[in-house]
Amino acid sequence: MSESFLQVRDLKVHFPVRTGGILIGQYSPLKAVDGVSFDLNPGETLGVVGESGCGKSTLGRAVLQLIGATDGTVSWLGTDLTSLDKKELIAARENLQIVFQDPLASLDPRMTAGDIIAEPLRNYRPAMTKAERRKMVAGMMERVGLLPRMINRYPHEFSGGQCQRIGIARAMILHPKLVVCDEPVSALDVSIQAQVVNLLMDLQRDLGLSLLFISHDLAIVRHISHRVLVLYLGRVMELADKASIYATPHHPYTQALLSAVPIPDPVKERAKERVLLTGDIPSPLYPPSGCVFRTRCPRATAICADEVPQLEQAGAGHDVACHHWNT
Amino acid sequence: MSDAPVTSNLRVPHSDALDKAADVEGRSLWQDAFRRMQANRAAMASAIMLIVLAVVCFVGPLFVPWTYEEIDWDLLEATPPNFELKHYLGTDSLGRDMLARLLQGGQVSFMVGILATSVALVIGVTVGAMAGFIGGRVDQFLMRFVDVMYAVPLMFFIIILMVVFGRNFYLMFLAIGFVEWLTMSRIVRGQTLTLRNKEFIEAARASGGSTTSIIIRHIIPNVLGVVIVYVTLTIPQVILLESFLSFLGLGVQAPMTSWGALIAEGAQEMEITPRTLILPAVCLSTTLFCFNFLGDGLRDALDPKDR
Ligand code: SF4
Numbered sequence: 001m002s003e004s005f006l007q008v009r010d011l012k013v014h015f016p017v018r019t020g021g022i023l024i025g026q027y028s029p030l031k032a033v034d035g036v037s038f039d040l041n042p043g044e045t046l047g048v049v050g051e052s053g054c055g056k057s058t059l060g061r062a063v064l065q066l067i068g069a070t071d072g073t074v075s076w077l078g079t080d081l082t083s084l085d086k087k088e089l090i091a092a093r094e095n096l097q098i099v100f101q102d103p104l105a106s107l108d109p110r111m112t113a114g115d116i117i118a119e120p121l122r123n124y125r126p127a128m129t130k131a132e133r134r135k136m137v138a139g140m141m142e143r144v145g146l147l148p149r150m151i152n153r154y155p156h157e158f159s160g161g162q163c164q165r166i167g168i169a170r171a172m173i174l175h176p177k178l179v180v181c182d183e184p185v186s187a188l189d190v191s192i193q194a195q196v197v198n199l200l201m202d203l204q205r206d207l208g209l210s211l212l213f214i215s216h217d218l219a220i221v222r223h224i225s226h227r228v229l230v231l232y233l234g235r236v237m238e239l240a241d242k243a244s245i246y247a248t249p250h251h252p253y254t255q256a257l258l259s260a261v262p263i264p265d266p267v268k269e270r271a272k273e274r275v276l277l278t279g280d281i282p283s284p285l286y287p288p289s290g291c292v293f294r295t296r297c298p299r300a301t302a303i304c305a306d307e308v309p310q311l312e313q314a315g316a317g318h319d320v321a322c323h324h325w326n327t
Numbered sequence: 328m329s330d331a332p333v334t335s336n337l338r339v340p341h342s343d344a345l346d347k348a349a350d351v352e353g354r355s356l357w358q359d360a361f362r363r364m365q366a367n368r369a370a371m372a373s374a375i376m377l378i379v380l381a382v383v384c385f386v387g388p389l390f391v392p393w394t395y396e397e398i399d400w401d402l403l404e405a406t407p408p409n410f411e412l413k414h415y416l417g418t419d420s421l422g423r424d425m426l427a428r429l430l431q432g433g434q435v436s437f438m439v440g441i442l443a444t445s446v447a448l449v450i451g452v453t454v455g456a457m458a459g460f461i462g463g464r465v466d467q468f469l470m471r472f473v474d475v476m477y478a479v480p481l482m483f484f485i486i487i488l489m490v491v492f493g494r495n496f497y498l499m500f501l502a503i504g505f506v507e508w509l510t511m512s513r514i515v516r517g518q519t520l521t522l523r524n525k526e527f528i529e530a531a532r533a534s535g536g537s538t539t540s541i542i543i544r545h546i547i548p549n550v551l552g553v554v555i556v557y558v559t560l561t562i563p564q565v566i567l568l569e570s571f572l573s574f575l576g577l578g579v580q581a582p583m584t585s586w587g588a589l590i591a592e593g594a595q596e597m598e599i600t601p602r603t604l605i606l607p608a609v610c611l612s613t614t615l616f617c618f619n620f621l622g623d624g625l626r627d628a629l630d631p632k633d634r
Contacts, residue, residue: 045586064533066529088533090537094535100529101526105526106527107527108354108527108531108548108549109356109527110548119534119536120534120535123534123535123536135401153352154356156356157354170534271492
């Protein structure tokens with residue numbers, strides 16, 4: 001079963017972007033996600049990290065086919081989601097849910113909390129009576145730490161953290177098998193972030209679901225993930241078990257990201273070797289040739305401009321895409 | 328899927344919490360808007376005024392001793408207000424009771440306004456929401472069609488309809504409605520386009536909603552505010568359009584009348600009996616004025632951010 005739970009192979013999402021032309025437009029592909037492959041096992045959390053604009057969110061949406069893939073496959077329990085028609089896709093989504101970044105924007109302002117949480121039930125359990133639905137919604141609200149009495153309130157009457165709990169309740173009410181969390185806590189106050197992350201972990205344990213946890217916050221990813229995937233300009237830089245990637249990051253980009261995370265111990269913090277990233281992310285419209293990270297990489301050499309580094313094994317369950325990872 | 332074992336995890340004892348305290352009632356955006364609306368005196372006064380006018384027009388004729396088509400054979404000419412003969416506002420040049428005609432004209436004007444706007448509303452919202460939400464070819468096709476329709480001269484279109492099918496009360500509603508939906512559809516499409524990329528629409532799709540159910544459940548309730556404002560601004564336009572048609576002699580058929588038709592009649596005798604022109608003109612402009620004020624007030628109330 002672990003073989004065919006979720007398998008993403010060479011996934012590409014390109015958006016045509018108008019880059020010139022006055023009457024007849026010239027279009028270039030914006031490679032938001034460019035050849036990403038990974039597996040996800042039942043009950044596992046895969047953290048996806050990277051700077052903003054690296055295609056993390058697009059990747060999450062493409063896995064659920066909320067954005068169509070340009071190429072590659074997303075096979076879910078053995079069926080390729082990219083080949084399904086609309087109806088089959090809707091049926092498949094019963095087990096695939098998503099929690100969004102902006103808690104308020106992801107809730108319909110004209111619906112009550114109860115109606116929002118019940119929406120998946122209305123779509124997938126049409127036979128349910130109103131009372132049954134209400135009972136289930138109330139139970140779910142309690143489960144995510146909301147007072148069931150608030151069932152008739154509207155999103156604008158809740159705080160950001162509470163809105164996110166509503167979003168989580170909506171995603172969990174069908175007991176899905178996979179939930180994509182697209183930066184679920186980055187819009188929240190730091191004090192609330194931990195609560196929401198812990199809630200997600202509790203739910204994961206109780207419901208046995210898999211999470212695809214997208215975030216730019218390495219500390220949170222470290223807390224929640226089993227494995228971590230590092231994305232840069234839509235490509236996988238490094239993919240490894242949590243322990244292994246935090247202890248021995250091989251890719252220069254991962255090293256730079258990790259060295260930017262402050263260590264609570266001031267002595268260690270000062271002694272730490274910093275790898276500073278210079279410059280900005282290049283535009284995904286015109287990615288550098290060869291290794292996409294080469295423009296900012298401290299170890300770049302001539303080969304990096306010519307050849308695209310492939311993912312290679314740097315240890316058990318530790319893949320890295322860099323020509324010079326072991327030098 | 329088998330959700331029985333998983334469900335048991337979630338069966339937290341919630342029922343007592345539910346029973347003990349009554350549910351907190353939320354305040355929807357509609358209620359908020361209504362509250363803001365109530366604070367707007369001019370808009371509230373307009374709304375009340377319109378309701379009074381409509382009620383008087385539709386109920387009033389029951390209390391007027393004359394009907395709108397009845398000719399007072401004793402007079403057969405324009406008479407000033409005469410309480411003994413129970414012509415409270417006098418008669419027109421044919422000796423028909425002015426008050427009765429004014430009320431009947433009001434009925435027609437209100438009905439044209441509301442029915443034609445409803446036609447425009449249904450077509451406009453459906454087409455606009457579909458074009459905006461589905462996008463792509465459907466959008467292209469529908470919007471090019473709207474462009475083409477815009478290019479058709481409206482008056483010409485209505486006049487031809489009237490000539491071909493004869494003067495027909497309901498045809499007029501349809502004709503006006505068919506013309507007025509164009510702008511409505513563009514407005515709804517624009518709103519839908521901005522909504523389409525909102526996360527809650529994506530969330531609805533992730534929750535298994537089909538296109539139709541998303542349009543009905545999410546898009547329409549969210550564009551409704553703008554639509555309501557536009558409707559209150561369309562009604563006076565339509566009333567005005569009908570008046571214009573009546574003025575040209577293409578509106579309602581005599582002896583039925585509308586405010587526009589009354590103004591046309593009155594204009595012919597305005598030097599002799601200015602009363603026959605002034606009375607319907609005052610009614611018409613008051614109504615239009617109130618609708619515009621109401622529309623403005625609604626706009627302020629419905630999206631306080633956009634001011
Ligand atoms: S391949 Fe070259 S440029 Fe890319 S990360 Fe490795 S060393 Fe840096």
